[in-house]
Amino acid sequence: MTERFFPLNVPMLQSIVDWSAHRTINGPNPSHGARPATELAHDLAGSVSPKGIGGAEALRRFDQIIVPATRAQDEAMNLAYVAAAPTPAALTFDIAVSAAEIFGGTWETGAGAIAAENQALRWIADLAGFPDTAGGVFVSGGTIGNLSALHAARERARERNPGVKRWRLATTASAHSSIAAAAKVLDVGICEIGTDDRGRMTGEALVSALTNSNDVFAVLATAGTTNAGIIDHLSAIADVCSEREVWLHVDGALGLAAMASPSVRPRFDGIDRADSFVVDPHKWLFAPYDCCALIYREPIYAAAAHSQIAPYLDQIDRDEWNPADYAIHLSRRVRGLPLWFSLATYGTDMYAAAIDKVLLTVAEIVAGIEASDVLELVETPDLNVILYRRPDLDDEAMIRWAEAHRKAGTILCLPTSHDGAKVFRLCLVNPDTEATKVLQVIGGGFPNLGGKEI
């Protein structure tokens, strides 16, 4: 074999594989977390230099400096923001995906991988009740998925109604922050729709907002809001959208994973009539970062909006399924493959069981909160987000309590605001989270940090 320009150090390669295996087998360290930038700059000084520091030292820095300064996302007591819970099969297989170095933008370069990714997308499309002609692509996250779908929607509206000068997107105040960001990128206005008393978009509110307006290019409904896990009234919204031929996009980045469980699927009735939706397998479908499934009912509109045309791309066979044509990207990692491998390994029944297990844990925690003298439930959850109060802690004490537990590695549970007040928020995605452990911590006092400052 001819010598490579960049030498291959087999023992170093083995060390990296061993490190990955050790991490996958033993899981993360819950007390790991961010450190000040100045400290990290000091500890990592000289890593990138003309002569390099060598693989062994770089790996040591990764193990001892870099990883300990990151949050343990896939830890069962990480209930802050939206954590992650990749299956061992998905996590391990991601190493193979990296090694295979597949270009997933075009069929010509990635056919096998794209065919497998499309099986995973098809499973999700079937859960939603989308037709056989539906199709999509895995993108980096809900933010890019939502933006890509909304761009396709606006292009269709422009085509149909070229007279409109400035378009608006209809949504509610509880839509994810990525929606306001997408509206900015697309330079469209927001038409804010009224909600019921729990913050859900209703069909009636949508009808009154759309009456006498022809400038709304899409309705953005949420299936599982980030702050409270609320599901908009999808069926009534779908009725209004189909009657008025307005594109319905459902942001299910967090919540639509629960379609995998037959017991919960009816809560999403109406999703079958959406024009597009996203769900993030890196949130509650047990896949590693980064992975968002973006699915269109009629992918032809997405291709019209997104296909990149250039002389050097003329060779692309546009009759094949080219993932680059369905979102804002060209080069792409085949990031849906770990999900595909995990589905193939465990079977979809285990996914349904895992969602049910999380929802059972949510119900147990809710029951524990209701039975507690120190905790108060804010409202009954629709899905996997629980909001509760600790009347014995003022706002400042809540922050100190959360920070102390973060430092101790006992739980990651951060405050949020709800109806103008600070409340605690738990978001569950991990089937290994145990209700008794959670209840013990959230109803208890400050942890002993052994003299460490908060």
Ligand SMILES: Cc1ncc(COP(=O)(O)O)c(C=O)c1O
């Ligand atoms: C409902 C919802 N939509 C969109 C997003 C954005 O997803 P991402 O962080 O993958 O871009 C999130 C993230 O939490 C979300 O909860």
